[in-house]
Amino acid sequence: MVPTEEAILHKLMHDRFHTAKSSGERAMLSIALQAFLELQRRRQETSERVRELSRQIQSSERQMALVSQRVDKWARGLGACSESDMRLVTVLGDTLAAQETRLRNTKQELVDAEQRMVHVVGLWATSRF
Numbered sequence: 373m374v375p376t377e378e379a380i381l382h383k384l385m386h387d388r389f390h391t392a393k394s395s396g397e398r399a400m401l402s403i404a405l406q407a408f409l410e411l412q413r414r415r416q417e418t419s420e421r422v423r424e425l426s427r428q429i430q431s432s433e434r435q436m437a438l439v440s441q442r443v444d445k446w447a448r449g450l451g452a453c454s455e456s457d458m459r460l461v462t463v464l465g466d467t468l469a470a471q472e473t474r475l476r477n478t479k480q481e482l483v484d485a486e487q488r489m490v491h492v493v494g495l496w497a498t499s500r501f
Contacts (some may be wrong), residue, residue, distance in 0.1 A: 381493065382408055394501035404496050407489045418482040425475045432471060436464040 375383075385408070389401040439460050446453030 378408075385493070385496075392501070397496070397499070397501035400492075400496045400499060400501075404489075404492045407485075407492045411485050411489045414482055414485045418478055421478045422475065425471055425478065429468065429471045429475070432464055432468050436461070436468065439464065 382405075385401050385404050389398060389405060392398045392401060439457055442457055443453050443461060446457075
């Protein structure tokens with residue numbers, strides 16, 4: 373198995389943490405290692421949340437398609453449509469919009485965690501101890 377860039381970086385920071393003599397460098401590496409572990413945890417949580425939100429969105433889209441077909445038939449005079457069908461279309465539309473917003477926000481949280489990690493490692497890499 374070929375080590376990833378992140379695995380190499382983590383090993384480098386870990387090894388350097390245990391050999392660093394400067395308390396400032398050790399503190400910075402401690403923060404970087406915590407950010408690394410937080411990022412790993414966030415990635416796992418995010419992938420699980422994205423899968424769940426994707427399933428919810430697909431379910432809502434299927435429901436929306438079924439109700440929309442009834443409304444379309446009604447609009448063409450080919451079938452019946454109740455007031456509850458019309459309300460359901462509105463509710464499903466709002467639900468889909470909220471789910472898609474949650475999905476975007478979840479992905480943005482991961483991007484933010486990655487940027488924090490890059491910032492901390494960059495700060496460590498460019499500091500003099």
